[in-house]
Amino acid sequence: xKDSPTWFGQPKGLTVLFLTNMWEQFSYFGMRAxxxxxxxxxxxxxxxxxxxxxxxxTAFAYFTPIIGGTIADRWLGKKRAVIIGATVMAAGHxxxxxxxxxYFALATIALGNGLFLPTLPSQINDLYKADDPxxxxxxxxxxxxxxxxxxxxxxxxxxxxxxxxxHYGFGAAGVGMLTGLVIYLWGQRHLPAEQGxxxxxxxxxxxxxxGRDTALLLLGxxxxxxxxxxxxxxxxxxxxxxxxxxxxxxxxxxxxGAAMFFSLNPLLVMVMxxxxxxxxxxQAERGTELSVMQKMATxxxxxxxx
Numbered sequence: 310x311k312d313s314p315t316w317f318g319q320p321k322g323l324t325v326l327f328l329t330n331m332w333e334q335f336s337y338f339g340m341r342a343x344x345x346x347x348x349x350x351x352x353x354x355x356x357x358x359x360x361x362x363x364x365x366x367t368a369f370a371y372f373t374p375i376i377g378g379t380i381a382d383r384w385l386g387k388k389r390a391v392i393i394g395a396t397v398m399a400a401g402h403x404x405x406x407x408x409x410x411x412y413f414a415l416a417t418i419a420l421g422n423g424l425f426l427p428t429l430p431s432q433i434n435d436l437y438k439a440d441d442p443x444x445x446x447x448x449x450x451x452x453x454x455x456x457x458x459x460x461x462x463x464x465x466x467x468x469x470x471x472x473x474x475x476h477y478g479f480g481a482a483g484v485g486m487l488t489g490l491v492i493y494l495w496g497q498r499h500l501p502a503e504q505g506x507x508x509x510x511x512x513x514x515x516x517x518x519x520g521r522d523t524a525l526l527l528l529g530x531x532x533x534x535x536x537x538x539x540x541x542x543x544x545x546x547x548x549x550x551x552x553x554x555x556x557x558x559x560x561x562x563x564x565x566g567a568a569m570f571f572s573l574n575p576l577l578v579m580v581m582x583x584x585x586x587x588x589x590x591x592q593a594e595r596g597t598e599l600s601v602m603q604k605m606a607t608x609x610x611x612x613x614x615x
């Protein structure tokens with residue numbers, strides 16, 4: 310697709326996808342920063358109950374994209390899946406402001422996420438020709454949007470929730486999701502036209518061995534990522550409660566809200582990523598760069614140590 314560059318020499322559509330993703334992440338991480346605190350203070354759930362609900366919600370949110378991606382590929386198409394998913398998630402975030410709708414709101418957000426999450430980044434590939442050297446960098450730019458949204462969300466939603474009431478924080482998350490939806494609708498003209506919907510693949514008589522190796526590789530990566538996410542997702546659960554109850558949060562005589570500390574993780578990702586990229590570039594020039602699997606293993610070791 311030919312388009313005039315507007316973001317570091319990238320197509321205009323990447324800017325649309327970047328901003329849509331950034332605001333979706335703002336809404337998701339903004340709500341997550343408040344969820345356990347809301348359950349234990351307003352709904353008066355004990356820690357065991359709140360942790361179980363948080364676990365079921367995150368598990369559901371990670372599982373629904375498997376089904377949502379299939380629905381988008383077979384019937385809806387990517388653009389309609391994003392629009393429907395964003396609309397459903399926005400509704401779920403606003404419903405979080407009403408206590409009787411709590412469980413329904415969580416289910417609604419997870420269902421909308423199932424349509425939205427797998428179909429937005431898959432549109433990046435459609436912006437470029439197969440041999441376009443800009444394509445790998447496009448995913449790096451897109452990933453920045455994840456961390457910008459995750460960084461801003463606790464500062465805004467966390468502050469509003471802890472200062473003025475949890476419902477204001479949830480409302481801000483809903484506004485963020487609507488903002489992303491409006492940007493996506495406005496930017497439709499900068500996104501490529503969709504191809505025909507995918508058809509179920511027929512089993513091939515050749516390449517079975519290669520297919521089996523690929524399946525085993527994906528299974529291994531999936532198991533590793535599952536364990537990693539299980540530890541990482543404690544940021545929104547046990548870490549959140551520990552930060553609130555057991556950490557001295559008084560800085561220069563001012564007590565900082567516990568939810569605002571959620572911004573530290575994406576902030577460090579944004580600060581450290583350029584340093585890592587520079588290091589990997591130097592290693593590549595010397596022929597000593599780690600493989601993707603080695604980098605993943607190193608990251609898992611760092612999380613385990615932390």
